[in-house]
Amino acid sequence: MLQLQAIREHKDQIISALKKRNIDGSALLEDVLVLDEKRRTTQTHLDSVLAESNSLSKEIGILYKSGKAQEANRLKEKTASLKEESKQLAEDLNNAAEALQTLLYTIPNVPHESVPAGNTxxxxxxxxxxxxxxxxxxxxxxxxxxxxxxxxxxxxxxxxxxxxxxxxxxxxxxxxxxxxxxxxxxxxxxxxxxxxxxxxxxxxxxxxxxxxxxxxxxxxxxxxxxxxxxxxxxxxxxxxxxxxxxxxxxxxxxxxxxxxxxxxxxxxxxxxxxxxxxxxxxxxxxxxxxxxxxxxxxxxxxxxxxxxxxxxxxxxxxxxxxxxxxxxxxxxxxxxxxxxxxxxxxxxxxxxxxxxxxxxxxxxxxxxxxxxxxxxxxxxxxxxxxxxxxxxxxxxxxxxxxxxxxxxxxxxxxxxxxxxxxx
Incomplete structure (x- = not known):
């Protein structure tokens, strides 16, 4: 399986090399990069939501200890919303990762430079x-x-x-x-x-x-x-x-x-x-x-x-x-x-x-x-x-x-x- 980093950094060279296999890899590799960007963006968003949720949970604990139950309860409503959002983001992340892996499995290896061009x-x-x-x-x-x-x-x-x-x-x-x-x-x-x-x-x-x-x-x-x-x-x-x-x-x-x-x-x-x-x-x-x-x-x-x-x-x-x-x-x-x-x-x-x-x-x-x-x-x-x-x-x-x-x-x-x- 081709490495994602190699595709990101050497997309044009890989497309050129795959032509030896009589494969136009342009659309395939572009789809890989789009899915990879979606996966990484979703991961960043999920990390941000989880970090905010953890921060609020700590703040809720402090508020309860300080006798500020009403404020704590308002924050609990927000953490519940963040929990649902993180659940959906985790599902989206999993789907994007699976789609990316499936697509990568369909791309053959890049031929060595000494491989001659040819069809049969x-x-x-x-x-x-x-x-x-x-x-x-x-x-x-x-x-x-x-x-x-x-x-x-x-x-x-x-x-x-x-x-x-x-x-x-x-x-x-x-x-x-x-x-x-x-x-x-x-x-x-x-x-x-x-x-x-x-x-x-x-x-x-x-x-x-x-x-x-x-x-x-x-x-x-x-x-x-x-x-x-x-x-x-x-x-x-x-x-x-x-x-x-x-x-x-x-x-x-x-x-x-x-x-x-x-x-x-x-x-x-x-x-x-x-x-x-x-x-x-x-x-x-x-x-x-x-x-x-x-x-x-x-x-x-x-x-x-x-x-x-x-x-x-x-x-x-x-x-x-x-x-x-x-x-x-x-x-x-x-x-x-x-x-x-x-x-x-x-x-x-x-x-x-x-x-x-x-x-x-x-x-x-x-x-x-x-x-x-x-x-x-x-x-x-x-x-x-x-x-x-x-x-x-x-x-x-x-x-x-x-x-x-x-x-x-x-x-x-x-x-x-x-x-x-x-x-």
Whole structure:
């Protein structure tokens, strides 16, 4: 959530920056300032009425003690009137504050200056590419056909149990899933991230804290009886550990990693591009989350990008990195790098990770602060990234590592899964 002070002081710069997202923020920010002025004016008026009421109450007490009951009673009539006025002002203040908060929730983060302008994913900027795209046999298959051929993923059985988008992993497919999770967690902990296990359901406050609510409310599974949400990513419960927390500067950096299943309704996703593992309602992901001092957050983001690179190098998968344009940037992010693996069998790039810096946007929602060297509270910066999401990594391994005799497992995973080939 954008800070009110920043909107007051830098309205024109924010309006200009939001244009990268193809948003005209002029009316929105003006409405924010009008509501903010109303809230502050009402607060000042309320404070004045309460102060007058308190002063009169003291005076009434003195008058009674002095035997001036008639004068005291006249003042009591006035305090009664002030009490009614303060009650109405308090209600007006609450309404203005709620309206202001609701409006602020609808404004996305300001893009970083390096974010390219653009409308769609076609305008994203490729900043890095590495790895050789393999030449496959003519009879090479996409992963959903390989899954059926080697009986390692059963999409039809998932439909029977739950519906489309809920695959069942079997035999070596299940073991490879488990191997990838363990491998990703080991790589992350070796890089200094503390492993953590978190709930797979969160309350509404947590959804608002990291920005999934109200922006992605329709994409989250909502358990209405308990008013809980199935998590779309481990980012939500892990980052909310720090909701309403005040840190010390010496606490930075805070680095967590966690494995969770993720649940997304993916409403409106149809067609061949979402076939097989390309788009699921339930999938596994290992996440990395950082809480950083503002002065270090972009160095940390670069470090997270390099970390994901090392994983993909070890998996020997061809990949590229995109700097997302304003039109494709997530609601809460200031800057995002997407990692994509090339699927030779599908002849297309598959997104497998997003690494983002949210700057103070989530921290402002979370009330996540730290005490600076002068003892003043400041907002921290939050970052997160997938390291990595399993479905499309698995699709890339199955498709790019297929041979006439079977699927050759990347060497780094053999010790984790206990076999070298799926045949």
């Amino acid at each position: 994913e076609e305008d994203n900027e490729e900043v890095f590419r590495e790895g050789n795209i393999p030449t496959l046999e003519k009879e090479a298959l996409p992963h959903w056909e390989l899954a059926k051929k080697y009986d390692i993923i059963d999409f039809e059985l998932g439909v029977k149990i739950a519906g489309a988008g809920f695959p069942v992993y079997k035999g070596k497919g299940a073991r490879l899933q488990r191997a990838l999770i363990a491998y990703f967690l080991d790589k992350n902990t070796e890089a200094g991230y503390t492993e953590i296990q978190v709930p797979h359901l969160v309350n509404e406050l947590s959804g608002y804290g990291t920005g999934q609510l109200p922006d992605k409310e329709g994409q989250m599974y909502h358990i209405t009886a308990d008013d809980l949400y199935l998590i779309p990513t481990a980012e939500v419960p892990v980052t909310n550990i720090f909701r309403d927390v005040i840190l010390n500067e010496t606490d930075f950096p805070i680095c967590y990693t966690g494995y969770t299943p993720c649940f997304r309704r993916e409403a409106g996703s149809y067609g061949a591009h979402v076939r097989g593992l390309n788009r699921l309602h339930q999938f596994d992901k290992v996440e990395i989350v950082r809480v950083e001092h503002p002065s270090n957050s972009y160095y940390a983001l670069d470090g997270m990008v390099e970390h994901v690179k090392t994983i993909l190098r070890e998996l020997n998968l061809p990949y590229r990195i995109l700097r997302l344009c304003g039109g494709d940037l997530g609601f809460t992010a200031a800057l995002t790098y997407d990692f994509e693996v090339f699927s030779t069998a599908q002849d297309r790039w598959l997104e497998i990770s997003s690494v983002s810096n949210f700057e103070t946007y989530q921290a402002n929602r979370l009330k996540l602060r730290y005490k600076d060297e002068n003892g003043k509270s400041q907002l921290a910066h939050t970052l997160n990234g997938s390291a990595l999401a399993l479905p499309r990594v698995l699709a890339g391994i199955l498709e790019n590592c297929q041979t006439p005799s079977g699927i050759k497992i990347p060497e780094v995973l053999v010790s984790y899964c206990g076999f070298e080939m799926i045949d």
